[in-house]
């Protein structure tokens with residue numbers, strides 16, 4: 001798979017190293033963005049946070065659309 005953003009913006013075929021968690025596009029190292037969301041899970045009567053932050057790899061577009069409010073990588 002090749003990087004979608006490289007293909008769309010630069011007409012370049014760059015090998016992808018990851019996929020966007022949101023839209024599924026291929027991402028090269030220059031175009032991927034990583035966020036570390038807190039995982040919420042049910043715990044008895046309340047909601048607890050997991051002991052470790054998860055990892056999500058997003059494209060630039062999806063990162064800009066949904067990363068607001070989440071801790072940066």
Ligand SMILES: [Zn+2]
Pocket residue numbers: 003004005006007014027028029030031
């Ligand atoms: Zn790229």
Ligand SMILES: [Zn+2]
Pocket residue numbers: 020021022023024025058059060061062063
């Ligand atoms: Zn995306």
